[in-house]
Amino acid sequence: MAIQASTSSKVVATVAAWLVGFVIFFPILWMVLTSFKSELDAFAIPPKFLFFHWTTENYGIVQSRSDYFGHALNSIILSFGSTLLGLIVAIPAAWAMAFAPSKRTRGTLMWMLSTKMMPPVGVLVPIYLLFRDSNLLDTRGGLIFIEFMGNLPIIVWMLYTYFKEIPKDILEASRMDGATIGKELFYVLAPMAVPGIASTILLNIILAWNEAFWTLNLTTVHAAPLTMFIASYSSPEGLFWAKLSAASTLAIAPILVLGWFSQKQLVRGLTFGAVK
Amino acid sequence: MAATAQIRTVGRILVAPSVILLFLWMIVPLGMTIWFSLLRYNLLDPGTESFIGLKNYGYFLADPAFFTALTNTLVLVGSVLGITVVLGILVALLMDQPFFGRAIVRLMVIAPFFVMPTVSALVWKNLLMHPVSGLFAWITRLFGLTPVDWFADVPLLSIILLVAWQWLPFATLILLTALQSLDEEQKDAAKMDGAGAISRFIYIVVPHLARAITVVILMETIFLLTVFAEIFVTTGGGPGLQTTNIAFLVYAQALLQYDIGGASAGGIVAVVLANIVAIFLVRLVGKNLEA
Numbered sequence: 001m002a003i004q005a006s007t008s009s010k011v012v013a014t015v016a017a018w019l020v021g022f023v024i025f026f027p028i029l030w031m032v033l034t035s036f037k038s039e040l041d042a043f044a045i046p047p048k049f050l051f052f053h054w055t056t057e058n059y060g061i062v063q064s065r066s067d068y069f070g071h072a073l074n075s076i077i078l079s080f081g082s083t084l085l086g087l088i089v090a091i092p093a094a095w096a097m098a099f100a101p102s103k104r105t106r107g108t109l110m111w112m113l114s115t116k117m118m119p120p121v122g123v124l125v126p127i128y129l130l131f132r133d134s135n136l137l138d139t140r141g142g143l144i145f146i147e148f149m150g151n152l153p154i155i156v157w158m159l160y161t162y163f164k165e166i167p168k169d170i171l172e173a174s175r176m177d178g179a180t181i182g183k184e185l186f187y188v189l190a191p192m193a194v195p196g197i198a199s200t201i202l203l204n205i206i207l208a209w210n211e212a213f214w215t216l217n218l219t220t221v222h223a224a225p226l227t228m229f230i231a232s233y234s235s236p237e238g239l240f241w242a243k244l245s246a247a248s249t250l251a252i253a254p255i256l257v258l259g260w261f262s263q264k265q266l267v268r269g270l271t272f273g274a275v276k
Numbered sequence: 277m278a279a280t281a282q283i284r285t286v287g288r289i290l291v292a293p294s295v296i297l298l299f300l301w302m303i304v305p306l307g308m309t310i311w312f313s314l315l316r317y318n319l320l321d322p323g324t325e326s327f328i329g330l331k332n333y334g335y336f337l338a339d340p341a342f343f344t345a346l347t348n349t350l351v352l353v354g355s356v357l358g359i360t361v362v363l364g365i366l367v368a369l370l371m372d373q374p375f376f377g378r379a380i381v382r383l384m385v386i387a388p389f390f391v392m393p394t395v396s397a398l399v400w401k402n403l404l405m406h407p408v409s410g411l412f413a414w415i416t417r418l419f420g421l422t423p424v425d426w427f428a429d430v431p432l433l434s435i436i437l438l439v440a441w442q443w444l445p446f447a448t449l450i451l452l453t454a455l456q457s458l459d460e461e462q463k464d465a466a467k468m469d470g471a472g473a474i475s476r477f478i479y480i481v482v483p484h485l486a487r488a489i490t491v492v493i494l495m496e497t498i499f500l501l502t503v504f505a506e507i508f509v510t511t512g513g514g515p516g517l518q519t520t521n522i523a524f525l526v527y528a529q530a531l532l533q534y535d536i537g538g539a540s541a542g543g544i545v546a547v548v549l550a551n552i553v554a555i556f557l558v559r560l561v562g563k564n565l566e567a
Contacts, residue, residue, distance in 0.1 A: 014375035020367055024444065025384035028391065030411065031399045043409045089297060092290035100287035108295060110558055115302045117554030119502045121523040122547035125530050125540045126308035149301040156294055181286060210392040212505035213523075217531065227505065230394040234509040241402055241409075248395040259390035260383050267453045274491050274560065275450050 028252075035059070035245035042241040058246035065243075068250055071229035075251075077140055078215075078225050079208035082147035083201055086155040091197070094159035095189070099171065109160065113272055116153040120213045131218060140223045143215065147208045154207070155200055158269045162196025163189075199265035202258055206266075209255045226251040306547070312540035319534035332541035342542075344517045345525040349549075352436055352521055353500040357493055359440040364447030364492065365485070371448065372455045389445035393505035400438040401427060401510045431511050431519045438510075439503055447492045454488035455481070487560075494557040501550050522546050 033049070034042050041052040062068050097105045127146070128137075136142030166189065174188045212227040219228050230251055233244045259266070267275055313332050317325045336342055371382060388396065404411050405426035413423035426434040458481065466476050502523045507513060513520035513528060520528070526546060530539030 010374055010376070013370065013373040014377065017370050017373070017375045017381045018377065020370060021381035021384035024367075024441075025387055027396075027399055027404060027441065028387055030403055031395075034403055045409055045414055047411055047414055089293050093294040096287035096290035100283045102284060102287065108291065112294070112298055114554055114558050115298050117498055117550055117557065118302065118306070119523065119543075119546045119550045121502055121504070121526045122543040122550070123305035123309055124527065125312055125536055125543060126305040128530065129536070130305075130308075149297065152294060152298060152301075181283070206390060210390070212393045213502065216394075216505055216508055217527070227392050227394050230392065230398060231505070231509045233398055234394075244398055244402060248399060252391050252395055255392070256387060256390045259386070263382070263386055263449065264453075266386075266389075267450050270446070270495060271450060271491050275453055275488050 028256075031245045032249050034242055035249045037242050037245075039240070039242045042245070058242045059250070062243055062247045062250065066229065066232070066247070068229070068247065071224055071226050072250070074140060074219075074223055075209055075225035075227075078143055078147060078223075079205045081140070081144040082151060082208045083155075083204040085144065085148040086152050086204060087197070087201070090152060090155040090159055094156050094163050095185070095193075097156075098160055098163035098166075099168070099189075109157065112153040112156055116150075120150070124217060127214075128217065137218060138220045138223045143218055143223055143225075146214045146218065147211060150211070150214070151204050151207055154269060154272075155204055157272045158200045158203065158265075159193075159196060161268065161272075162199070163193060165196075166192045199262060200269070202262040203265050203269040206255055206259055206262065309540045309543050309547075312536050313544050315537045317536040317540075319536060328537070332537045333545075336538055336541040336545065341517055341520065341525060342522075342545075345520045345522050348432060348517075348519065349501065349521040349523075351432060352439065352503060353497055355436045356440045356443060356500055357496055359436070360443045360447040360496065361489060361492060363440075363444055364451050365489075367444070367448045368451035368455055369481075371452050386445040386449055388441055389443075389449070391442070393442065394509050396442050397438060397506040397509045400434075400441070405434055427511060428515065431515060435503075435506060435510065435519050439500065439506055442506075443496055443500070446496065450492050451485060451488050454485055458484050490560060494553060494560065497553045498550065498557070501546070501553070522549065 035058055036054045036056065037048065037052050038055055038057075041048050044052075097109065131137045131142055170188060170192075171184060174184050179188065209225075210227065212231075215225050215227045216231060219225070230244075230248060233240065233247060314327060314329060315325050316328045316331075367385060371378070371385065375381075402410070407413055407423055407425035407428070410423075410426075412426070416423045424430065462480060463476065466480055471479070503521060504523045504527065507519050507521065507524050508527075511519040513524045522542065523546065526539050526542040529535050529542055533539075
């Protein structure tokens with residue numbers, strides 16, 4: 001009896017959960033389907049769900065007309081560049097705070113967190129003017145710097161919460177054995193820190209890839225990443241839904257895959273370790 | 277002892293670059309914003325900058341557009357929080373049940389969070405909410421009703437729905453993570469004591485979720501206060517000022533009207549608003565840090 005009851009409740013839960021999942025996922029699914037339609041089919045009423053003439057022409061057009069790869073390259077350079085810079089600066093800091101905490105460590109961490117609370121619009125004016133005056137508008141370098149600074153507090157925090165979980169005894173032991181700080185870092189700590197660093201990289205790439213305040217305000221053509229590339233589809237010229245969908249699918253596909261791999265770390269990173 | 281002192285010094289040197297960079301990043305632009313906010317400074321009128329004290333704040337705060345933008349900001353933040361927290365709890369509870377294909381459903385539920393804002397905005401505006409060929413219009417007609425022209429008739433509601441869709445996965449994921457850390461033994465013990473599903477929910481699950489809910493509300497508020505791209509690509513703040521929030525108002529004042537002084541005053545107002553929330557969040561995370 002008990003087993004039967006739990007099986008039927010499992011079936012109910014399965015139906016409900018799949019329904020909810022489908023509804024939430026639907027806009028993405030619909031976008032992907034539309035990207036394989038002709039523009040006429042994309043506008044068709046009633047909508048054509050699966051039985052339409054499947055075509056990949058939109059993907060070709062998106063590339064030839066609006067240089068998808070150029071913008072994708074900017075997105076890649078921006079997200080990897082800002083992440084790499086962030087790691088270089090944050091790893092030493094997080095290491096020091098996790099393994100050699102001082103009286104000031106807690107205050108420093110809190111203060112770093114508070115810098116993330118500053119709304120970007122509060123500094124839009126000076127950043128825009130500084131960029132204009134130093135010819136950084138619409139350059140990759142300028143944008144990388146902005147994303148790097150914007151995400152630095154998150155990187156330090158994430159690394160700190162991971163490093164803190166590495167057992168200290170191991171370090172004590174290696175110190176007893178006479179290991180220097182350098183050796184300790186490379187032979188003992190590094191291998192144990194790799195998973196945390198990998199998660200941090202993943203989350204930071206996702207955040208930088210999707211960031212759309214600075215990219216929309218500071219780029220136009222040359223340094224424009226995919227967020228800006230898609231925004232250029234907001235002024236419609238004739239039939240464009242299928243092409244918009246194809247461009248959008250290309251823009252989100254890589255990050256959707258990365259995101260799915262990093263679900264667990266996402267919670268930790270975005271709540272600064274408050275929920276694990 | 278010498279070793280500890282040495283480690284301390286090395287520690288300080290290692291932390292220094294992050295601290296110095298973040299300090300400059302915070303203090304230089306913010307200081308400039310404050311300075312600009314005290315000037316009469318328009319990019320169309322170069323060379324006429326003059327110190328006018330707090331007048332920009334007077335103009336900005338007295339402008340009816342500010343009150344509209346503040347109301348829109350609060351309505352947007354409040355509605356999205358309401359929708360995502362309530363639905364987030366329900367979806368998380370559902371996801372926490374045993375069912376077939378959990379991993380796949382979980383992926384589907386969190387997917388919207390990884391979609392860049394400009395894509396979500398344009399897909400919702402065109403493919404779903406278009407008054408003639410959108411999917412919602414088709415569904416409305418199936419029920420024999422007149423389709424809604426979403427972005428013309430209820431623009432703020434349209435933005436709210438779209439932003440809520442983007443943030444629902446975040447709320448769900450965090451609440452689900454919290455639910456899964458709830459001790460099974462505790463639930464079983466309550467069951468043995470004869471507690472029903474509802475009282476178990478009220479007395480065990482809700483208190484356990486309280487902190488996660490607080491985190492969701494605070495984190496989302498920080499991001500929702502500065503929703504920008506979604507408005508930028510769909511309505512441009514309109515029609516009229518109906519979808520202009522504080523962030524968009526400041527942007528429009530700076531980069532569309534070139535009023536650097538006024539926009540800077542607006543930026544400082546936005547910073548003050550965000551800081552009120554931030555104080556609560558930093559305290560909350562700080563408490564957790566000690567535990």
